[in-house]
Amino acid sequence: MASKGKREGREKESASALAEGVVAGDKRSLARAISKIERGDENLPALFSELYPRTGEAITIGFTGPPGVGKSSIIAKLIRLYRDEDKKVGVVSVDPSSPFTKGAILGDRIRLADHFLDKDVFIRSMGSRGHLGGLAAASRLAGMTMEAAGFDVILYETVGVGQGEVEVASAADTVVLCLQPGAGDAVQALKAGVMEVADVFCINKADHPQARGTAAEVRSILEIGHELDPDAPVPPIVLTRGDTGEGVAELEKAIEAHRGHLIETGGMERRRRASLRDFVISWATGRLEKEMEERLRGEDADVMERVYERRLDPIAASGKILRQA
């Protein structure tokens, strides 16, 4: 089939030609470059070395929170505001993959359908599993590829469950935690994890009778943090409605105020450096992990047999595959 040959040809296209397409703003090039990230393609290092110098200018915002609170709906309304300011918007939307098959149903696009035909909005879905260097690194690469393609605002969306998902959002300049009314105990449970990385709190479904109560509850938790550490500002809490867009302009202002504060205090530089450092560590760890897997399958195949038979302990075995013993 001729068309199939064409697709295979694309797999082999040179990294620099593809990078050129991305930088020129060609959507198919951008889409294919992100596919290379997802596949862990051998051309990825060459491709990214050309794209990376063109990143770092975009506004990046991470959205996280439990499933069903309305993250995608809020993002859809927020995109409208950024488009009114003539900013180009890229969205990296992560949905859970099945732990058994690695398959995934990616449904966040449904809420973003209004923006499908806007040439200055680019939406990409990603499954959460099977990325070299971890989910946060892979989604970050996708977002940076969009930056290189000239997008001004990059939105990262993940379900706020599990460390990997939270890391996706927390790699952004501003982290928005979306919650919904009537989830009192859920807020308590979130306290120790994702609550701490959030810069702006968004209580969606503001028309719900318990919306103000939930906002008050969140505020009381955040104020405890402020009492314990008076230097830490109390993050703003914004009430929104994803269906009507009510409150989304306030959300945008709160995000902007957070950015302003970060830039003023030098926090932005610290934050971006930390996030790049995390990226390097997780990418290196991912490569190491892959190599260790290969050693266990190949030259060190006997090591695991000895562990199974209780002749070698697992800690010593790890030293062996690391070539330390």
Added chain:
Amino acid sequence: MAKVGLDGHDRGAKIIARALRDAGMEVIYTGLHQTPEQVVEATIQEDADAIGVSILSGAHMTLLPRIVDLLKENDAEDVLVFCGGTIPKEDIPKLKEAGVGEVFTPGTPTKKAVEYLRRAVPSAS
């Protein structure tokens, strides 16, 4: 997986999406009432290998060729288009003629759709 046109029944699309997921594929579901333009744009941005269109409205002879044409216009004719739904037998050869890879009618076991995609798009899983 896409639902195009004025057709509000997406149980079939959801069942196929789930079957493909269980076969290890990544499935993007566009939601209801999409235009062919929206579906093709989503396909390009997601760099999808195949588009599965579920149609129960009777508009398949209009909407499916439109999707195939839009793919061509966007230099994306390498994307496989297949469909499922209430398609009269006599339309099936016409759809295939128009560039639709396969047509599944009601009652098709999900396994058949999975096997077809695995064959037609070896990189899918």
